[in-house]
Amino acid sequence: QVPVYIDSEKAISFYGLRKRGDSTNIDHYTDTSAYWLSWQQAGAGLRYTPAAPPGLATTDTTDASRTSVHFEENTDYYEGTGDAEVTLNAQAAGEGWAWEYFYPGTTKNHDITLDHVWRGADTTVAIVARFFSTTRNYNTPDHIARLWMNDSLIGEVSFNGRKEGKLTGSFPVRWLNEGANRLKITSIATPSSPNQFYLDWFDIEYPREHVVTGGMLSSTIAPLAGVPDRRIRVRGLPQPAVKVLDPTGGRLLTGVVVVSEGGGTWSAVFADTVTVARTYLVVADTAVGVPP
Numbered sequence: 435q436v437p438v439y440i441d442s443e444k445a446i447s448f449y450g451l452r453k454r455g456d457s458t459n460i461d462h463y464t465d466t467s468a469y470w471l472s473w474q475q476a477g478a479g480l481r482y483t484p485a486a487p488p489g490l491a492t493t494d495t496t497d498a499s500r501t502s503v504h505f506e507e508n509t510d511y512y513e514g515t516g517d518a519e520v521t522l523n524a525q526a527a528g529e530g531w532a533w534e535y536f537y538p539g540t541t542k543n544h545d546i547t548l549d550h551v552w553r554g555a556d557t558t559v560a561i562v563a564r565f566f567s568t569t570r571n572y573n574t575p576d577h578i579a580r581l582w583m584n585d586s587l588i589g590e591v592s593f594n595g596r597k598e599g600k601l602t603g604s605f606p607v608r609w610l611n612e613g614a615n616r617l618k619i620t621s622i623a624t625p626s627s628p629n630q631f632y633l634d635w636f637d638i639e640y641p642r643e644h645v646v647t648g649g650m651l652s653s654t655i656a657p658l659a660g661v662p663d664r665r666i667r668v669r670g671l672p673q674p675a676v677k678v679l680d681p682t683g684g685r686l687l688t689g690v691v692v693v694s695e696g697g698g699t700w701s702a703v704f705a706d707t708v709t710v711a712r713t714y715l716v717v718a719d720t721a722v723g724v725p726p
Contacts, residue, residue, distance in 0.1 A: 435479065435480055436448050436449065436450065436469070436480065436681070437479075437480035437481055437482050437681070437684035438479065438480065438481060438482070439481070439482045439677070439679070439686065440481070446471070447722055448469070449679060449681045449715050450469050452467060480684055481684070482679060482684055482685060482686040483684060483685060483686065484685075484686050484688050485680070485683075485685040485686065485687050485688065485706075486688055486689060487687065487688065487689040487704065487705035487706060488663045488705055488706065488707050489663075490663050490665055490705050493665070494665065495665045495666065495667040495703065496644075496655060496664055496665065496666045496667070497552075497554075497643060497644055497667050497669075498552035498554060498556070498641050498642060498643045498644060499641070499642065499644065499653050499654060499655055499656070500556065500639055500640065500641055500642070500654070500656070501639065501640065501641075501642040501653070501654075502637055502638070502639040503546075503548065503637065503638050503639075503640075504635065504637050505544065505546060505635060505636050505637070505638070506533060506634070506635035506636075507533045507534075508531035508532075508533070509531075509532065509533055509534065510531070510532045510535075510632075511530070511531055511532070512528060512529060512530060512531075512532045512566075512568060512632060513526065513529060514526030514527075514528075514529055515568055515569065515570065515596065527596050527597075528566040528567070528568065528596065528598070528632075530634075531634075532566075532632035532633070532634065533632065533633045533634060533635065534632065534633050535568070535630055535631070535632050536565075536577075536579070536619070536621035536630065536631050536632070536633065537621060537629060537630055538621055538622070538623035538624070538629050539620075539621065539623060540620070540621045541618060541619070541620045541621075542618070542619050542620075542633070543616055543617070543618050544616065544617040544618075544619070544636075545614065545615070545616050546614075546615050546616070546617060546638070547613055547614060547615070548610055548611075548612075548613070548615055548638065548640060548642075549612070549613060549642075549645075549647075550612075550642050550643040550645045551607065551610050551611075551612050551640060551641070551642065551643075552607075552640075552641040552642055552643045553607060553608070553641075554641065556607070556641040557606055557607050557608070557641075558604050558605075558606065558607065559583075559604060559605050559606070559607050559609070559610060559638065559639065559640045559641075560602075560603070560604050560637075560638070560639040560640075561581070561583075561588060561601070561602075561603050561604070561605070561636065561637065561638050561639075562600065562601065562602050562636065562637045563579070563581060563591075563600070563601045563619070563633070563635070563636035563637075564598065564599075564600050564633075564634040564635055564636070565577070565579050565591070565593065565598070565599040565600070565601075565631050565632065565633055565634065566597075566598050566599070566631060566632055566634060567593060567594065567595045567596050567597055567598075567599070567630070567631045568596075568630045568631060568632060569595050569596075569626070569628045569629055569630045569631075570595045570596060571594045571595035571596060571597075572595060572625070572626040572627070573624060573625050573626045574594055575592035575593055575594055575624060576593070576594045576595040576624060576626040576629060577592065577593050577594070577595075577599060577621065577624065577626070577629060577631045578590055578591070578592050578621070578622035578624060579591050579599060579601065579619060579620070579621060579622070579631070580619070580620045580622055581601060581603075581617065581618065581619050581620075582617070582618040582620075583605060583609050583610070583615065583616070583617055583618075584609055584610070584611065584615055584616055585616075585618070586605065586609050588601075588603050588605050589601060589603045590622070593631075595626065599631065607640060607641060610640060617636065617638075619633065643669070644666070644667060644668040644669060644716075645668075645669050645670040646668060646669070646670045646671055646672075646716065646718070646721075648721055649671065649672050649673075649717065649718040649720060649721025650715065650716065650717040650718065650721045651668055651715070651716045651717075652713060652714070652715050653666075653668070653713070653714055653716070654711055654712070654713045654714075655708050655711065655712050655713075655714065656708075656711050657708050657709055657710060657711065658708070662707050662708065662709050663705065663706070663707050663708075664705065664706060664707075664708045665703060665704075665705045666703070666704055666705070666706070666714070667701055667702070667703045668701065668702045668703075668716045669695065669699070669701045670695075670699050670701075671692070671699060671700040671701065671702060671716075671718050672698070672699065672700075672718050672720060672721070673700065673718050673719065673720055674692045674694070674700045675718060675719040675720075676690060676692055676700070676702045676716065676717070676718055676719070677690075677716075677717055677719070678690050678702065678704045678714055678715070678716050679714065679715040679716075679717070680706075680712060680713070680714060680715075681713065681715055682712070682713060683712070687704050687706060687714075689704065689705065690702050690703070690704045691703045691704070702716060704716075
């Protein structure tokens with residue numbers, strides 16, 4: 435159950451994640467990607483409740499936080515390797531949607547956009563990339579996937595046949611461009627033949643300035659030692675009518691200060707006590723979606 439907000443016109447608003455699977459990042463064909471509205475149930479449903487801001491002794495603001503961007507395309511359904519796996523009633527190892535396949539020497543470039551890169555105190559970018567082998571185990575390792583960001587080497591992951599390979603790495607934020615970036619992936623030859631694996635997805639987590647996209651921003655603020663009460667600023671709002679929600683806690687934050695930035699955009703400043711990581715949704719009234 436997720437909390438809802440009911441406005442003066444009796445419209446119901448809620449925050450949801452679209453096309454999310456129960457055990458996958460993206461799934462177009464699952465009941466876990468749907469939200470159901472029910473009424474006349476026993477007991478009241480969850481509501482967003484107003485939450486007053488704490489008193490702050492500082493005017494320092496938090497203008498950026500880490501954001502994770504997920505990249506995935508489902509272009510082919512991998513059913514298994516060999517007749518025994520393809521005709522298996524149960525799920526084969528690695529069965530599911532694949533993005534693209536790699537053979538020894540294959541290189542794929544992924545042009546991605548990362549906006550509002552923050553070059554402050556947080557100087558690290560994290561990356562996770564998931565691969566899976568579609569050929570059998572002949573050597574150790576059977577596969578090597580090597581990754582670069584904008585021609586700078588991130589690292590590589592080695593893995594065996596019919597197993598998962600997951601690269602978990604990091605690199606300095608200075609390697610990122612504002613806007614257009616390129617992730618390059620190459621399959622390095624090994625003695626194994628045949629040698630094939632697929633890319634499933636990759637995530638990039640980087641420090642991003644609090645600037646809205648499409649009139650809204652979802653941001654997770656990590657706790658800061660010795661500073662429980664925080665003042666958070668969000669920029670680029672298309673109108674001054676703004677709501678700040680805490681979807682996990684079911685709170686509607688009050689005391690939000692909205693000021694004009696000039697040029698038809700506004701910034702919003704709100705305060706809250708952050709002793710554990712909190713996710714906030716800052717949304718302009720005009721950005722609230724309406725189902726078809």
